[in-house]
Amino acid sequence: MSGSLVGPAVQAETYTPDKLLLTDYPVITRTVTILAGQTIQRGHLLGRITASGKYIISLSAASDGSQTPCAIAADNITTGGSDASTGVFEAGEFNEAGVILGTAHTLASVRPALTARGIHLKAAVAA
Template identity: 40%
Template sequence: MSDNYGMASVEDVSENFIPFITGEKPQITDTVTIASGSNVAQRALLGRVTATGKYIPCVKTATDGSQIPRRIAIYATDATAADALCPVYCEVECNPSLLVLDDSWSSTNEVKELLADQGIYLRLPV
């Protein structure tokens, strides 16, 4: 038993753990509305529909405003039946290999600069 109350000991940490948060930048989070009809995966890239202000998975070929990457879903959210609230990262440094992109994006390199404009930085863990 460790004397570090509430802290994991070295033997408690999995060697296979891959962190999503990779830097020391303060995380800024918020809650957004996911539009009805969407099923959002954890760590999914989200875009905002201009007409409604609601968020949906970011698709590169969209023309409704949601083609611009703006947020990352913290948790999976099922809004297939009705609008749902979803906690999101607004600003963060995160692991690009764990980011969930729609198939319309060929790689995280395509969204890297677009996300940097939002305060989201893709950085591999060191």
């Protein structure tokens, strides 16, 4: 046999956990459309605009349906001048300290709507 023996290549990336997910509690994800002009970070609470079905950061003062949070952003995304698709969490158990609240929302104000959808916010407990 001629030639040299070549082993498998290994690629490494630095993993930095954000502790958004708390346990092995079942998580449900879905791909949604984010409205143009948004800069969203993983963990942002998102609301759905009733008329278009597109998602934006949930703000308490909104009146287009998005004032009620219904999902948590699974990834960072900047949409720029056009709508874009991204993944969201629609159910699961999440670290309340890892969730990013929109203007005028509090954990107490969002918890009922999220719990009704199967999104549970809990304080992380140190081991």
